Amino acid sequence: MQPRKVLVVDDSKLMHKMYEVMLRQYPLVYALDGRQALDRLQENSDVDLVLLDINMPNMNGLEFLAQLRSDGARAALPVIIISTEGREEDTARGIEAGANAYIKKPFHSEEILDVIARLETKGSAL
Amino acid sequence: MSERSATESPKSRLESPAVGLDLVGELRSTLERAGELIRVVESNLRGASEGTEGASASERIAELERRLSTAESDVKELASRLVDSEHQGGRLMNLYVATYQLHATLDPAEVQATIAEIAINLLGADQFVLLLRRDEGEGYEIALLEGMYDGVLPFYDGETYKGGDPMVDQTLRDGVLRLGPTAESQALAAVPLRVQNDIVGALVVLKLLDHKPILRAEDRDLLDLLSAHAASAMFAARLFATKDRKLRTLESLVKLARGE
Numbered sequence: 001m002q003p004r005k006v007l008v009v010d011d012s013k014l015m016h017k018m019y020e021v022m023l024r025q026y027p028l029v030y031a032l033d034g035r036q037a038l039d040r041l042q043e044n045s046d047v048d049l050v051l052l053d054i055n056m057p058n059m060n061g062l063e064f065l066a067q068l069r070s071d072g073a074r075a076a077l078p079v080i081i082i083s084t085e086g087r088e089e090d091t092a093r094g095i096e097a098g099a100n101a102y103i104k105k106p107f108h109s110e111e112i113l114d115v116i117a118r119l120e121t122k123g124s125a126l
Numbered sequence: 127m128s129e130r131s132a133t134e135s136p137k138s139r140l141e142s143p144a145v146g147l148d149l150v151g152e153l154r155s156t157l158e159r160a161g162e163l164i165r166v167v168e169s170n171l172r173g174a175s176e177g178t179e180g181a182s183a184s185e186r187i188a189e190l191e192r193r194l195s196t197a198e199s200d201v202k203e204l205a206s207r208l209v210d211s212e213h214q215g216g217r218l219m220n221l222y223v224a225t226y227q228l229h230a231t232l233d234p235a236e237v238q239a240t241i242a243e244i245a246i247n248l249l250g251a252d253q254f255v256l257l258l259r260r261d262e263g264e265g266y267e268i269a270l271l272e273g274m275y276d277g278v279l280p281f282y283d284g285e286t287y288k289g290g291d292p293m294v295d296q297t298l299r300d301g302v303l304r305l306g307p308t309a310e311s312q313a314l315a316a317v318p319l320r321v322q323n324d325i326v327g328a329l330v331v332l333k334l335l336d337h338k339p340i341l342r343a344e345d346r347d348l349l350d351l352l353s354a355h356a357a358s359a360m361f362a363a364r365l366f367a368t369k370d371r372k373l374r375t376l377e378s379l380v381k382l383a384r385g386e
Contacts, residue, residue: 021223105247109219110212
């Protein structure tokens with residue numbers, strides 16, 4: 001089952017445009033930081049997937065993820081971290097925080113599409 | 127046929143009924159043998175025919191195997207081409223998005239931020255410097271300096287780049303994109319920024335992200351794009367900002383003159 005809506009959380013407008021082009025089959029909503037992302041989730045109950053950067057002002061990606069995972073209603077929402085932080089410990093930290101997948105920037109578009117397809121196949125949450 | 131029938135004449139054999147009976151018996155026996163022979167021949171023919179069909183089937187199997195091998199080879203080639211075309215599509219998407227975003231604003235600060243975002247997110251640059259030629263005075267303004275958290279390299283310490291890195295200096299002189307590092311320079315890339323034929327600055331990549339060991343072939347396209355578009359986007363934004371500032375000043379003067 002395809003996601004009904006994807007929340008993109010990244011402070012780079014360039015990346016927003018990138019996701020818009022890459023994921024044109026999905027409706028997207030955007031947030032520039034973790035706080036905005038929490039607001040977007042309140043406004044969009046049909047968000048089924050989150051693409052999450054880590055380094056952002058106000059509230060970073062890991063802080064957002066911690067809040068999301070402690071939210072009973074949305075705790076199981078699939079999250080893909082997409083970050084320039086590419087060390088092994090960064091990946092481990094992201095997965096421990098509850099991310100379903102971790103992709104390093106710069107990426108090839110098929111990496112993200114493959115992960116989304118994999119999450120769709122796993123399926124229950126999407 | 128019996129030995130007797132082969133040696134005695136037909137006339138002598140027809141001389142008594144007993145002989146006639148013998149002949150009938152012999153004829154029956156001969157006919158039986160002939161029947162047997164026919165069955166043997168038929169059997170042989172059938173066997174021969176089956177042997178031909180077997181050979182034909184094995185030929186068909188060989189042909190099918192050959193076709194299967196060709197099909198498998200085609201599938202491999204198509205898969206390889208698909209991967210290539212996906213990569214090509216990805217490269218084009220990066221170039222499109224970078225170009226779109228560079229020209230999406232007339233705010234110089236936003237254009238600079240976009241250049242930084244391209245360098246970080248699409249190129250994988252960890253440390254880089256954006257140099258822009260000063261309108262007045264010598265040297266190049268250090269408009270952006272990213273990733274030097276443990277200390278700034280000596281050439282780029284301060285607000286102005288006055289020269290010192292041979293590869294960067296050469297690029298600023300002749301406008302040729304250079305890749306390093308070299309014996310004289312630790313820069314990984316010196317990308318000239320051009321507005322038409324005028325070199326107005328350079329983007330100097332000093333270090334890549336740890337998980338990106340080298341600049342790849344597709345990065346060259348992105349560097350070329352930055353060379354051609356970053357400067358013109360910056361030039362247009364600065365021009366617009368200057369005009370806007372002058373317009374506001376003139377409007378203020380007109381209001382002042384009118385006593386408003």
